Amino acid sequence: MTKEKLPVSRRTFLKHTGTFALAGAAVTLPAPFIRNARAATLDIRALMWEPYVLPDMVAAFEAEHDVNFTTTFFDGNSEAYNKLKLGGTNDFDLVQADGFWSRLYYREGLIRDIDLSRIDSMKNVFPTFQYPDYQLLTAEDGETAIGVPFCWGGYGITYNADQISEDEVSSLNVLFDPKNGGHLSASARFEENIALAAILVTARMGTQTAERPDGKPFNPYVLTDEELAEVEKLLIEQKHLLTTRYQDLGTLNNLMRSGIVWAAPEFSQVYRQLQELKRKGESDVNIQHRLQAKEGGLGWIDSWMVTSGVEDSEKLEICQKFMDTILKPEHMKQIADKAGTSTCVDIRELSTAEERELFLMDRTEELKGLHMFDQPSSPEKWERVWSNMEAA
Amino acid sequence: MSGWIVQRWLKLDQNQRFLLLTAPVTLFLILFFVVPLIAILVVSFWRTESYQLIVDWNIDNYIDVLTEPSYRVFLLRSIVTALIVSVTCVALAWPIAYFVIRYGGRYKLLLVLGLAVPFLTGIVLRVIALQGVLGPIGLLNLGLMKIGIEPIQALMYTKTATAVGLIYLYLPFVTTAIYLSLLNFNFRLLDAAKVFGAGNFRAFWEITWPLNWVGTVIGFALTFVPSLASAVTPRFLGGANGTLFGLAMGSQFSATGTWSLGAAMGVVLFFVSGITLFTISRIVNLKRSGFTGVGSRD
């Protein structure tokens, strides 16, 4: 290369790197990353949902047991799952999950067994959430305990009782009825949208009560291709009736409070928020919540588990101590107040009559009929259904 | 010690010095840019099954992205949106930048820095703030209803709302690009154009526009490429019908866990952006841009 040529090639080089950098900066692809894992003896590291942090309790716990408690947060079950899969069992000691996910974790060796006899607070847990009524926190052998129940909720229909009758809301059809066009909303979660539609679709097709291909009881997260095709059609029809898919609770709150949206499935937080406003006289919209429609409904129970990275008994003991501590009624009351969720622990004695109603404390039995949040039978097929709906 | 370094430095020829000086940048680019890109490229040729990444070399993801109507619709929507947004941004930014340069006086810098004020907050916050203006019970529609006018349906969770949001986000970039271009533009050239027979409009078209073409094109690219990949804005403003390619791609990595498909979408998006930038670089003739120092004086 001659010296005269150099400036040209340098300029070309810069031009090209600039082009790529610009394109890359704009695309910003998320990249898998790997972190160095290192276990420290007295560190207790929790992978959890952010609303469940109780700083005062954590501080007291740290002082009492001379440990250092650190937290990492996640948004969806699959995110936590992926973190554990990528070597996270050595990064975390305690982990949270929903419904069926606990058994998946155990099958894949991501969590370990625990000793419920070391957790006194289990006695405060409603029977509905304990074996044998609730089996998902016990391994498939029916004996090994793999986690403790924590909070629960449904994915019922919050509705404007001035616009929607109690009779209408008794069926999931209310969420797909052209009569309510422009006054409906739904979440952006693809799993629950498909599962909820599947409950209605299978009820209409009559396949819900018929024998399932896998020989197991009906699970809206395990669907045949025919059922998925019908779900896709139903969701496409529904899309044109939606005001929008709410991305955050604040949006749904605004949409329902202003009377624009009449019905939407949700975890019941907005229902509680608007009930509270009405009680204070700041809103006159009559918002009610239907936990389960006649075709069925979705529900969730989240839990605490110990990862398989915890091997020594001293650390296991402290993890179980933590479960025992957080399940104490006084702490669960704080959780309910802070996160706005119903608790698996009986805290009726600490609550007002209004709270008993709002937090469905007398309706835990209803949970039995709800289909638990699960992982889609084929995320790939479900993704296609969702994309087809979005593009339609 | 430092003397030794200086001596070694002086012994190097121009090429070696160039390599040495660019080494840190090159290393940075490779580590944080090339390596992740290669990772994405590799993953795009694998497949996922129930959140498991399986090493099973295939091109099905690309076949899906390119043949499935849904992804084509997302891509087409994104391209059209990005085009509308970038052209509108350029059309709005020109008069703003021109006004600031010509009449900003000593407040020029202040006015342009003012454009950066929204950047003090995050993009999500800005989009949510916009929701508070455009949404069904946003300022705009509440105001209209107060004075007895029907709210504007087009601004409630629609593709138009997404476009408005993106314009709001990227207008400052384009304005800054055009402002910087105009800052270096010799407005006295317009005197020459007028003396030699051009009216105001003709002078603008013959002189101002071509000499600020590079700045305009950079502004266009600064809007087009991120608009093409936008995910947050359509998510909060686009409504049920407004899913764009970037949003669909993002959900492959978070919600549905179909990483390989998402990676393939990313590679496709990268290529579309790359082709756009390449095309843009071809339509810019630096000699025609009025930049000095281009070409030699032999």
Add this chain to the structure above:
Amino acid sequence: MYLEIKNIGKKFGLFTALSNVDLDIAKNEFVSLLGPSGSGKSTLLRVIAGLEQPTTGSIVIDGEDVTSLPPYQRGIAMVFQDFLLFPHMTVRENLLFPLRMLKMDKRESEERIDWCCGILSLTELKDRYPNQLSGGQQQRVALGRGLVCRPKVLLLDEPLANLDRELRRDMEVEIRSYQIQLGIPFIYVTHNQEEALSMSDKIAVVNKGGIEDFAEKSVVYDKPKTRFVAQFVGRSNIFSGRVSKSAGGPATLHWRGNHLPIGAADGAADGLHASAYVKIENTHIEAMDGTSAEGKIRGKLRDVIFRGQYAEYLVTVGEGEDVVASSIDSSTLVKPGDDVLLSWDPGKVDVFADGAGA
């Protein structure tokens, strides 16, 4: 007259840039607007071009009042100090620009460009961009762009200021020859009196927004109309003192005990103070060899500066004050330290009465 500038005034806010400017310029005249920077000469040029609207007055070109016309309808062209070539166009395209604006047909345009490139030696450079040209080459393109459309008037705003001395000399000659060739008025703004004197037919001396003097260049040089012109054009020695005028006889100036002859001294009255301006080339030096010192100034030669064709003699008179002389008989031999006498032809002295404040 071909170009009439009538009573032009221009204000920028409170600042008066021009007032009561009147100039009449014939079709084949080369006129320089000479003045110090800030005198308003460039503003006057921009007003003629139509780039500035005058506050008062009018501009008539070839019988047409163009005062309210935009620049592009005036049929003028301009050459700028910093050339202002269009950087994104080649030389050919720069020359084509004025023709395109005139919607001239292609064949004629090409002929014009060829003609222009021919006389300006630009043919080889036609496809270059301005930033690939040297300063002199850019200057010729700028000139070419001014000539190519055959304007009614060509305005030149210090076009040589950015060129080096050698190049400037050559360009002065060239510019003058184009003007003669085209037979249109060139109005040439400059602060450099040598340029103005070498090229122009007439010089208008501009000061503080007004015209001090407008005449043939030799008249402006030899018979300056005002004190400012005398000071600004050429180099003069200045002597201030009281004037004595006897009826019919020549006037004298009382200066440091000398009675200096100042000719008729029309500008001064007997007994009043006045200043006499004597150009250095009219200031004569001779050795003090016993000839009469009557009407001459005694001094001591301090230094001699050779300027090539002539030399400047720095003569100290009185207490450390220098007078410069450059007229000397070829037979005279003086060297620094010699006592000398200074004198001049009383007819070549310009006398201006000192005002109350002077």
